[in-house]
Amino acid sequence: MVSKKRMPHVIGTVKFATTLARIHGFNENVAEFMGYAHDLFREVDWSKLLKIAKIYGIKTNIQDKVRPVLLHGKIAALFIKKRFKIEEEDILSGISYHTSGYKDFGTYGKILFLADSLEETRIYPKIDELRLLAYKDLDMAFYEVLRNKISYAVSRDLLVLPETVEAWNESVIKRNM
Ligand SMILES: [Fe+2]
Numbered sequence: 001m002v003s004k005k006r007m008p009h010v011i012g013t014v015k016f017a018t019t020l021a022r023i024h025g026f027n028e029n030v031a032e033f034m035g036y037a038h039d040l041f042r043e044v045d046w047s048k049l050l051k052i053a054k055i056y057g058i059k060t061n062i063q064d065k066v067r068p069v070l071l072h073g074k075i076a077a078l079f080i081k082k083r084f085k086i087e088e089e090d091i092l093s094g095i096s097y098h099t100s101g102y103k104d105f106g107t108y109g110k111i112l113f114l115a116d117s118l119e120e121t122r123i124y125p126k127i128d129e130l131r132l133l134a135y136k137d138l139d140m141a142f143y144e145v146l147r148n149k150i151s152y153a154v155s156r157d158l159l160v161l162p163e164t165v166e167a168w169n170e171s172v173i174k175r176n177m
């Protein structure tokens with residue numbers, strides 16, 4: 001389901017996620033699985049994504065209607081839940097919200113989110129600093145990548161997803177506690 005063109009990103013995500021899991025003392029196999037699964041529906045037609053979301057009973061919001069590609073994570077999570085009988089909330093929410101971030105991410109959610117944004121094929125200013133930060137501190141890196149995503153979206157007139165804003169607010173509160 002993943003094109004040749006997207007494979008380097010998927011492999012990069014797997015590599016970065018397993019590295020983060022190893023460094024921070026988590027299960028590399030879980031991180032590897034999440035890396036391979038996260039973009040399974042990334043290249044499915046938008047009309048099909050909307051149909052699958054309906055079949056799966058996913059509630060769509062205004063952002064999903066404008067950009068159905070945003071549904072690819074939620075659909076992938078429900079797909080692996082059904083296909084592999086995976087019930088772990090941390091894995092499912094990690095895949096669901098890998099694009100937006102999520103205020104209730106567990107560690108694997110943060111690992112996948114960071115790997116998706118910081119893997120080796122991504123190029124943007126300060127990415128090397130963010131990679132080093134992720135090796136040192138997952139929460140701080142999560143905070144900084146959220147900051148980056150929000151600034152990037154605002155500066156380019158793009159949507160800021162509600163889950164991103166919620167995750168940001170939650171991180172700010174935690175930092176100041
Ligand atoms: Fe994705």
Ligand SMILES: [Fe+2]
Binds near residue numbers: 013039116
């Ligand atoms: Fe991705």
